[in-house]
Amino acid sequence: MQLPDGIRKSANILLCLVAVAGIGFSGREIWQNLHARQQIDAGCGGLVPAGRVLALDRAGGRITHRRGEEGTIELDQLADEGAQGCELFSEKLGGRWFFTATVGVFPTAGFVVADNVISSPLDQEGGQTYPAQPLGGGITGSVDDLGVTVKLDCPGGELDGKSFDALWARAELHASVLWLEHGQPGGHDRNVLAETAVSTANNLAERLGCAERLPDPPTGIPALPEGTVPVGRTEGTCAWYRESGLAERDGFPDEALEGRVDDALWDERCALILTEAEAWELYYARAGDLELPSDPGEYGDWFITFHTYLGEDARRVKVPRIGDDPITAPHGTAGRGPDRAIWWASSTCDGRPQIHTMTIAHGYDRLLAAETEVLFRAYVTEITDRRGCTDLAFPESDSFRSPLDETTPLHDIT
Incomplete structure (x- = not known):
């Protein structure tokens, strides 16, 4: 059917306006x-x-x-x-x-x-x-x-x-x-x-002017896991804790925050968390004898963290210090931070430096004082064995047994 001239003209104008728009x-x-x-x-x-x-x-x-x-x-x-x-x-x-x-x-x-x-x-x-x-x-x-x-x-x-x-x-x-x-x-x-x-x-x-190039990244990169997992289910950077048997000891962390293992990464991390209920139970059971400087606070306040810094990052590691600049943790050395429960060790892997650190939360460190050395050694031993590293420098036993300086208020810790 043919449209009347007037309608056809209007339609053409509308089409032109649409095209112009x-x-x-x-x-x-x-x-x-x-x-x-x-x-x-x-x-x-x-x-x-x-x-x-x-x-x-x-x-x-x-x-x-x-x-x-x-x-x-x-x-x-x-x-x-x-x-x-x-x-x-x-x-x-x-x-x-x-x-x-x-x-x-x-x-x-x-x-x-x-x-x-x-x-x-x-x-x-x-x-x-x-x-x-x-x-x-x-x-x-x-x-x-x-x-x-x-x-x-x-x-x-x-x-x-x-x-x-x-x-x-x-x-x-x-x-x-x-x-x-x-x-x-x-x-x-x-x-x-x-x-x-x-x-x-x-x-x-x-x-x-660098010769090397990175390949295309993988597609379908998975979402990051949410939060912690029970230590019995660790499969990545905290699996060493489960495998060591330390997780079964009273008062030790029962949850872990971990990533997948990749030995090429510049910072491999493992965080162990004492759940809130476990932390308060432990506190009420032992705090009176030890005169702890603080209570467990909220979920996540009692923790132990571990890092292994590889390559250039290992040459730049410093340990925090109360009220002053952090101190250097040089490769080839081992020791403890001057104020708190922070230790470092070092090793060499394929000619590249590594610094390993362990940090224990304020207050919680007192409860683990007798076993901090075995805990840190278990971590360092696993990662250096896994990566085939040598030249291990580990803190002296006295650094784990020496009393902690608890005289500085929490708000002054930086």
Whole structure:
């Protein structure tokens, strides 16, 4: 049936208007995309893949970058500062900060501080704790509750007359982004962040003249496990505790916060937690005899944490000290922190240095004083045997038996 001329003319006009509107909308989208890419390149030194950043769930509309000395990547400052980062904002989030990329080289002037005796490994804001996990796929990398960090070796590297032998890159979502799924990025964003970190590291390697490149990251990166597991179910970085039989002793932790084992990671972690009920039962049973300086407090306040720092991180480990700067824990040595229940040991694995630390929560250390040495030795022995390490330096027995300094109030412990 043929439409009357008037109706046909009106329909044609409507189609033209729709087409023009579509062209205008498409043009606006194209302009926004080009502007966003320009902003990402400008803020991130041309290192961060703009297309991957724009694929994040909350990247949309107008993208801008922070302007100023901090918040942009300046490679000419990388050698002096050791790290540079860029910060991006998304109109889709009302112009809020939503993404950060950071790059760096090793060695760096910074340092790593071992855990503090009052710094619980659990989220102290009441949220869930998500232990970091290895990225896998043949890449030295780590996935945590905000993003992905990867490392790439570059032996013999040089930047502005300063030598380096490795570089790293990190892609992360800003912590205030409320659309995180259950406190961590969703599956799509985890994959995008891994791709972004790897591409950024490879771009930096090319810019600095490094020969090596990272392979594509694995797809389908699993969500991080939520919280602790009973020690009887440990299979990763805390499995040594279950296998040693120490978990069966009275007063020892009954939960663990662990990651999967990856011997290439720069920081392998295991945290052991005494559940609240067990902690208070232990306190009422023994506190009178020992005159403990504090009670168990809340869930997670009585803990034992273990770290093994590998490679360049092992050269930068410091132990916290009350009211003063932290002290260095040099590779090739072993000892105890000057104030609290923090010990370190060292070893060498495939020619690379390792520092091992153990931190026991304030107050809880008194209850374990007779067995702290066997606990730390069990941890160090397992990881050095597993990695085939040598040149073990372990603290003297007297360092475990010596009385603790309990004269400083908790609020002065830093």
